[in-house]
Every structure is written in structure tokens, then in C-alpha cells.
Amino acid sequence: MHSRAGQIAQPEDLIDVDRLVGLYYDLVPDVADPVQQVVFGTSGHRGTSLNGSFTETHVAAIAAAVVEFRRNQGIDGPLYLGRDTHALSEPAQRTVVEVLVAAGIQVRVDARDSSTPTPAVSHSILLHNGAATSEGVRTAGPGIADGIVITPSHNPPTDGGIKYNGTDGGPAGGDVTGWIARRANELVRDGLASIERIPFERAVEHELVIKHDFMTTYVDDLDSVIDLEAIRAAGVRIAADTLGGAAVDYWAEIGERYGLDLTVVHPEPDPQFSFMTLDWDGKIRMDCSSPYAMASLRELMAPGSTNAGKYDLATGNDGDADRHGIVTPDGGLMNPNHFLAVAIDYLFRNRTGWSPNSGIGKTLVSSSLIDKVAADLGRPLIETPVGFKYFAEGLLDTSMGFGGEESAGASFLRRNGTVWTTDKDGFILDLLAAEIVATTGESPSAYHATLVEKHGESWYARVDAVATREEKAKLKDLSADAVTATTLAGEDITGRLVTAPGNGAAIGGLKVTTANAWFAARPSGTEDVYKIYAESFVSADHLEQVQDAARAVVADAIG
Missing domain, CATH: 3.30.310.50 (Alpha-D-phosphohexomutase, C-terminal domain)
Known part of the structure; x- marks a missing residue:
């Protein structure tokens, strides 16, 4: 444990943004070095320009490999492109646009020329492919869409990341990402010789680049998945901390659009993330499940603090808003496993529009309290390896009503039992906590206590x-x-x-x-x-x- 864990970052903890971005363009990776190869983990390729593991070369090669994959699969619709607020994300987005436009692919980018959360990208892909129609979601055929999100999630400010979301709107499976990584490494070894690019200043003005209003499309549809009127009518007071990530403008829009008593904490993005408290190891890390990274929000809600009693609930998100953090006045920051169990129990007891056959998806490293809750509900339990990609199909065909990971990532169906997103969605989990307060009159941590009383403590x-x-x-x-x-x-x-x-x-x-x-x-x-x-x-x-x-x-x- 670092001696300053949970304390506000100091100047010596902050990154040199100019140096970081400069190295992104200047360093050429050596693919003979395993550290500098393209490697897709559970959520894409991540690295930093400081050691040559995330550079312009990597991103161009990955984008070109995605182009080839799309052609091989007959995917000829638009590609929805999002990014978070990490310093390397905007340069990486520029690189991707240069490659995709040169390849003749229509790219849909944020209409505000700003950051875009992962769930908003998944949501737009699904809507394009028919999620809101009676025919159901298409995952093959002409005009079908997919996406790329440029984000290292909750990783430190030094890092960059890029992941591919398939036509089902969710993270691509291992067979797909394995192929993309192998092809990208081949392209890097070849010095990117076969990759065509158009300079960004020309590419961004090309007719293939379409301004898409991710935020309005997402926010206007939120009441189909969360009972926002109940939250408004109950006057639930919410403090929403974006931890400097892509959620910032979205939370403000959600509060205004639905008339919620909602205050955005840390409303100004900062690529150095200088307002963050240090994580357990002394690093700045936007991990909304970490009590050290969430120390400021915990203090905001703590009994005896200056703001004690001001809010009924505080929420957090990571860099691309696909993870959630829940802080209650009576329990502090909830363990992600505890809130997953609460969310599952509440949803399956209150979503009357869901199929009685919809099951519960959990990773095998999540709490067995979820197993006990599933058995009590009489719902099928689908236990998968780590990785949200394993839930995408089940959420898409609604055989899963809920899919969640122990690392505070989850999504669930709309209130009418149809698909919402097939990637993790931190907004709806945070808002579900507010719905629970509104409809039950108790905090999610108090709800968890009732589950423990029923099923036993772990x-x-x-x-x-x-x-x-x-x-x-x-x-x-x-x-x-x-x-x-x-x-x-x-x-x-x-x-x-x-x-x-x-x-x-x-x-x-x-x-x-x-x-x-x-x-x-x-x-x-x-x-x-x-x-x-x-x-x-x-x-x-x-x-x-x-x-x-x-x-x-x-x-x-x-x-």
C-alpha cells in the first residue's frame, strides 16, 4: 500500500502530456519485443507511448486490420467511432479516421467533436442494426454497422487503448481479436507499407466522415431502460462523479433532460487527471471500484463531512463510462459484487416486461452470493470466463436479462425485455441505484444487508x-x-x-x-x-x- 493512497495527486504525480503525445508519433515499435507487440486482452489493446507499447504505428495497424476483417466478413455499413478523455485517445482517433477514410469506410464520429462513452457506441451500433425494430437485431448483411472505441478504460493517464466492437454491439470475441492482433503485428513488421492514409485535415472533411449525435441518441432513449420518472418524482439527490472521463457531458444532459436533482462532480476534463486521489499503489487510476481512487466521493458522502446529508447517492464512472461505482450515506463505496447481487435481485423482481426465461450472466470470479440470488429467483445462471464479450450474445437474444462482471461492469435489458447495450454500461447501473432508492425507500447498501440476512455473509x-x-x-x-x-x-x-x-x-x-x-x-x-x-x-x-x-x-x- 502506497503511503499516499487515497490522497489528492501532487504535481510530481502528473504526466507530461506534450511528451506523451510526442512519443505517440515519434516512437516506432519493435515487434520483436513482446512489450511492443499488439496484444488484445479482455478489452482491446492497451499500452503507453512511454515504452513504445501504444503508438501511432500500433493504432494504424489495428485500424487497417479491422478494415481487412470487415471486408472478409462482408461488413459494409458505417463504423461508429468513439474515444474517451485520456491524452492519447484524441491522437489515436485521428489516426483511425485517416486509415478508415482512405479505405472507403464511412465513419460516424461524435457530433460535438468530443468524447464518447463506450455504452453510447454500443447503443448506436445496435440501433443502426435494428435493435428498436420488430425484426430484431441484424448481425450480418448489407449496410450493417460495427465500431471502434479508443480507451484504456480506468488505466492511468499515461495509457492509451483501442478495442473493436462487432456487429452485435459488444466487445469482439477472442477469435476476432486474435486475428486482428496477428494481422496488425504483420503490418507493423512490414513497416505499414501496405496501409493507405489520408492526412487528418483532409480526411475529417471527407463525405465519408459523418457527424453523429451519440449523446442525444443515447440520453433520449434512457427512460426505456430506467424508471427515470420515479427518480425525479422521489427527488433522489445524486452526485455523479465522472472521474474526468467521457461521462461528463452525458450526466449533465441526463439531469437536465429528465429533471433530476443531479450534481456533476469534476465537470471539467483534464488529461492529467490532477483532481484524482491516488490508487492503492500510488498511481492515478480512474477505477470507480477502488476505495482509494474514489476517496473524494467517499468523503463527500461520509457522516460528519461538510456535505453530509446533501445527497442520497453518489456515483462514479471510469474513463469510458462502462463501469459503475456506488457510494451510499450508510455504507460508503459498495463492493462491486455486492451491488451486482442487489441489481440482479431488484431487476428480476421488478421488470415485469422481461421474459420468465431470461437468465443471469456472471463471470466465474464473481461472488457466489449471485448464485444464491439466482437460485432464489428461480432464474438460470450462466457462468462464463472473465470478459464481457461472453455476455453479448445472451443480451442480444435476451436469453440473459442481466450480465455482470466482478470488476463493476454490467448491462441489462430495456424495461420491455429487449436489448439495450451489449457492452458494459456504467450509466444505467448508477441510475438503477437511484431507482432502487426511489422505489424502495432504502439505499442499495441497505438492500444488500437484507440479501446477506437471507443468504448469508461472505x-x-x-x-x-x-x-x-x-x-x-x-x-x-x-x-x-x-x-x-x-x-x-x-x-x-x-x-x-x-x-x-x-x-x-x-x-x-x-x-x-x-x-x-x-x-x-x-x-x-x-x-x-x-x-x-x-x-x-x-x-x-x-x-x-x-x-x-x-x-x-x-x-x-x-x-
Whole structure:
């Protein structure tokens, strides 16, 4: 833990924006260096120009690979392009426009020449492809749309990121991103020789670049997914903190459009994110699930503070607004797992327009409290590997009413039971918290307490363990037979999983279960560690025992 975790950033913590952007254009990556290769994780390619892992070369190659992929798949409609407020995002957007226009692709960019949240891009793709029509959403055929979002999500200000959203509006699957990454690396090795580009000043004036009003399209449709009239009528007082991200103008518009008592916190974007409090490791990170990154909002809501009692609810979002953070006067920042359980219980009890067959999507590293809630509701539980891409199909065909990740990312259906977004949507989860306050008269944290009383208390945490690159590779490809242990923290092992029970996809690691606990281990894609997720329904001490036992089980399995 850094000594200044949770404290406001100081001048020495801030990035040199000019240097960062200059290196984006100047550095040529060496693809022989694994750090400088194009690598798509669960949410696209991320890196920084400071070490040559996110440069103009990378972005041009990825955009060109997307062009080839679209042609191979017969995707000939417009591409919806969004970006967040990170310093590298606007330069990267310019690069993408140069490549796409030269390739003859119609590009739809923000009409305000500003940032665009990920959920707004997904929403516009789906509307274009027929989400609001009785025929249902098209995912193939002439004129169909897809998208690119330029964002490193909650990553530090030094970072850039780019991800591809397919014709289903959601994050592209591993087969697609794997192909794009391989082709992009080939193009980089070739020195981008085959890539045509049009200088941005000419490209942006081309007839292929269409100004699209992402914000109005999204905000005007919000009452189809959230009971905003209930929030307005109840007078729920909301403080919405964008953490300097793409949500800033959207929250102001939402408040005005629906007459909400809503105050936007940190309304001015700042590429240095100088108003942020430092995360646990001393870095600036726009992680709305971190109590350290959310320290200012926690202080705003804390009993005894200057603003105590001023708001009924405070909410946060990350850089591209696909994640949510919920702060209540009686409970502080909610654990993301706790709010996911609350959201699921509330929605499936109150959305009468949803199909009785719609299930609940969760990642296998999310709390087992969700399993208990699903069983109590009598709803199917679809447990998947980590990655929101695994929920896109279910949300699209409405076989899932809700899909959510332990990292505070989720989406759910419209009130009438049709698809809303197939990527994570921080706005609707934040607004759902306000709807819960409005309709139940209690905070989401109080709602969670009732679930705990009904289903039992659990203790959940994620920790990291050191691992070499070779050990991480072994863990990623582990077989269930490699686990020889029969007990875990004093309980018999009931399951050894290397594939997800919900869809049979590879976990890329291991999950071990007992009657009252579980752990999952996954290698990090960027650091020499593996992540241990664990939960106990016994006690905090038992959780520590599970974590210790998890290290021993993994060490034995990969040794």
C-alpha cells in the first residue's frame, strides 16, 4: 500500500502530456519485443507511448486490420467511432479516421467533436442494426454497422487503448481479436507499407466522415431502460462523479433532460487527471471500484463531512463510462459484487416486461452470493470466463436479462425485455441505484444487508501472487487433472474447473470449489503475477486460509 493512497495527486504525480503525445508519433515499435507487440486482452489493446507499447504505428495497424476483417466478413455499413478523455485517445482517433477514410469506410464520429462513452457506441451500433425494430437485431448483411472505441478504460493517464466492437454491439470475441492482433503485428513488421492514409485535415472533411449525435441518441432513449420518472418524482439527490472521463457531458444532459436533482462532480476534463486521489499503489487510476481512487466521493458522502446529508447517492464512472461505482450515506463505496447481487435481485423482481426465461450472466470470479440470488429467483445462471464479450450474445437474444462482471461492469435489458447495450454500461447501473432508492425507500447498501440476512455473509478479495512468464503460460493451459489436492482450507474440494460451466469456454486458468468457499487463479496479461480471486461464506480468517491454500494448489499444479 502506497503511503499516499487515497490522497489528492501532487504535481510530481502528473504526466507530461506534450511528451506523451510526442512519443505517440515519434516512437516506432519493435515487434520483436513482446512489450511492443499488439496484444488484445479482455478489452482491446492497451499500452503507453512511454515504452513504445501504444503508438501511432500500433493504432494504424489495428485500424487497417479491422478494415481487412470487415471486408472478409462482408461488413459494409458505417463504423461508429468513439474515444474517451485520456491524452492519447484524441491522437489515436485521428489516426483511425485517416486509415478508415482512405479505405472507403464511412465513419460516424461524435457530433460535438468530443468524447464518447463506450455504452453510447454500443447503443448506436445496435440501433443502426435494428435493435428498436420488430425484426430484431441484424448481425450480418448489407449496410450493417460495427465500431471502434479508443480507451484504456480506468488505466492511468499515461495509457492509451483501442478495442473493436462487432456487429452485435459488444466487445469482439477472442477469435476476432486474435486475428486482428496477428494481422496488425504483420503490418507493423512490414513497416505499414501496405496501409493507405489520408492526412487528418483532409480526411475529417471527407463525405465519408459523418457527424453523429451519440449523446442525444443515447440520453433520449434512457427512460426505456430506467424508471427515470420515479427518480425525479422521489427527488433522489445524486452526485455523479465522472472521474474526468467521457461521462461528463452525458450526466449533465441526463439531469437536465429528465429533471433530476443531479450534481456533476469534476465537470471539467483534464488529461492529467490532477483532481484524482491516488490508487492503492500510488498511481492515478480512474477505477470507480477502488476505495482509494474514489476517496473524494467517499468523503463527500461520509457522516460528519461538510456535505453530509446533501445527497442520497453518489456515483462514479471510469474513463469510458462502462463501469459503475456506488457510494451510499450508510455504507460508503459498495463492493462491486455486492451491488451486482442487489441489481440482479431488484431487476428480476421488478421488470415485469422481461421474459420468465431470461437468465443471469456472471463471470466465474464473481461472488457466489449471485448464485444464491439466482437460485432464489428461480432464474438460470450462466457462468462464463472473465470478459464481457461472453455476455453479448445472451443480451442480444435476451436469453440473459442481466450480465455482470466482478470488476463493476454490467448491462441489462430495456424495461420491455429487449436489448439495450451489449457492452458494459456504467450509466444505467448508477441510475438503477437511484431507482432502487426511489422505489424502495432504502439505499442499495441497505438492500444488500437484507440479501446477506437471507443468504448469508461472505468475504471476498482478490490478491496477486508472483509468477514467471513460463509459470503463467502453464497456468493458462492447465488441465483439471493437474490439481491433485483433495481439500481446501479444511473442506473437501467439490469442483476443479478449467472451463466455464455456462458456455464451456476455457477459463485461461483454474477454479476450485468447496461447499463454503472457492478460489480462481488467472495469469495477468501485463505483469509477472497471477490473480487469485477467492470467497468464503465462513469468515474473514477462513478467506485468508483459502488464499494461502490457493497459492499452494497452484504452485503444485504448475510446478
